[in-house]
Amino acid sequence: MIEAVGVSKQFDKIKAVDQISLTIKEGNVFGLIGTNGAGKSTFIRMLCGILKPEQGTIQIDGMDVYENAKAKKLFFYISDEQYYFSNSRPKDLKKFYQRIYSDFNGERFDKLLEKFELAQDRKITTFSKGMKKQLSIICGICANTKYLFCDETFDGLDPVVRQAVKSIFAKEITERNMTIIIASHNLRELEDICDHVGLLHKGGVLLSKELYDMKLSIHKLQCVFQKDEDMQQALAGFEIMHNEKRGSLHTITVRGSEEIIEKQIRSVEPVFSEIIPLSLEEIFVSETEVIGYDIKKLIY
Numbered sequence: 001m002i003e004a005v006g007v008s009k010q011f012d013k014i015k016a017v018d019q020i021s022l023t024i025k026e027g028n029v030f031g032l033i034g035t036n037g038a039g040k041s042t043f044i045r046m047l048c049g050i051l052k053p054e055q056g057t058i059q060i061d062g063m064d065v066y067e068n069a070k071a072k073k074l075f076f077y078i079s080d081e082q083y084y085f086s087n088s089r090p091k092d093l094k095k096f097y098q099r100i101y102s103d104f105n106g107e108r109f110d111k112l113l114e115k116f117e118l119a120q121d122r123k124i125t126t127f128s129k130g131m132k133k134q135l136s137i138i139c140g141i142c143a144n145t146k147y148l149f150c151d152e153t154f155d156g157l158d159p160v161v162r163q164a165v166k167s168i169f170a171k172e173i174t175e176r177n178m179t180i181i182i183a184s185h186n187l188r189e190l191e192d193i194c195d196h197v198g199l200l201h202k203g204g205v206l207l208s209k210e211l212y213d214m215k216l217s218i219h220k221l222q223c224v225f226q227k228d229e230d231m232q233q234a235l236a237g238f239e240i241m242h243n244e245k246r247g248s249l250h251t252i253t254v255r256g257s258e259e260i261i262e263k264q265i266r267s268v269e270p271v272f273s274e275i276i277p278l279s280l281e282e283i284f285v286s287e288t289e290v291i292g293y294d295i296k297k298l299i300y
Helices: 040-047 090-100 106-116 127-141 161-176 187-191 211-217 229-234 258-267 280-290 297-298
Strands: 002-011 014-024 031-036 057-061 074-080 147-151 180-182 197-202 205-210 220-222 239-246 249-255 272-274
Touching: 002 040, 002 205, 014 057, 014 197, 014 205, 040 057, 040 147, 040 180, 040 272, 057 297, 074 127, 074 197, 090 106, 090 127, 090 205, 090 272, 106 127, 127 147, 161 180, 161 197, 187 280, 197 211, 197 280, 211 280, 220 297, 229 258, 239 280, 258 272
Parallel strands: 031 180, 031 197, 074 147, 147 180
Antiparallel strands: 002 014, 002 057, 197 205, 220 249, 220 272, 239 249
């Protein structure tokens, strides 16, 4: 288990991470999402022990991670921008990581290189961005660590490779209970792979929930009421996060129980009503609008 308690980090006058507390359980995929500059990459680097928190603690399996070689052997970090040794080749990386990680699977490394059509002897500097990302993912999988930290993992990968990577991740979780933490702006990519989501905003945690529970608690409604007052009666007691009216059609985002919302709406006998499932991206927009991060401010 990974536990962060009251973690803060500041660069000059900029507070990148502010009092973050998160618990990441084993054997699932934790998606770390957030607004631009929310502190996702900084937090990931603190999880890896690259940066030292100025306040708070980060522990992996009960061990402080900063300057702790034993704790760092438990995870592999895939950064947003990969760094490779000058003139190195994939076969050189295999030798390097076999020295760092005692369980590094060299045979599987060779097989995955072949499947992804990455040449063992080709200089990595000649690889495209997507190929470099594929190579780092292969290294991360073959290191056989308990945890895998990923910063913008799917950036630069084509759709076929993205699906292949997701399948490999799912297999690792099923077969050896691997825990994967992914920081990403691409919410659509995370939606079909994450079990739990942490939403960061301005360096702090806005919410941390199971994705399934998150989708159950926020709903998008489309309704046509007989009269405007019926909407207030139908949604009395619920938090209305967004309400847009075009003609007679109300499009409403509301927090609450789907069953109770549906019952109350039926009680006013609307002309038309339906509940539409929300995507992770729509949930993100709804939650951040509540705290004032509104798209209208950006475009008008």
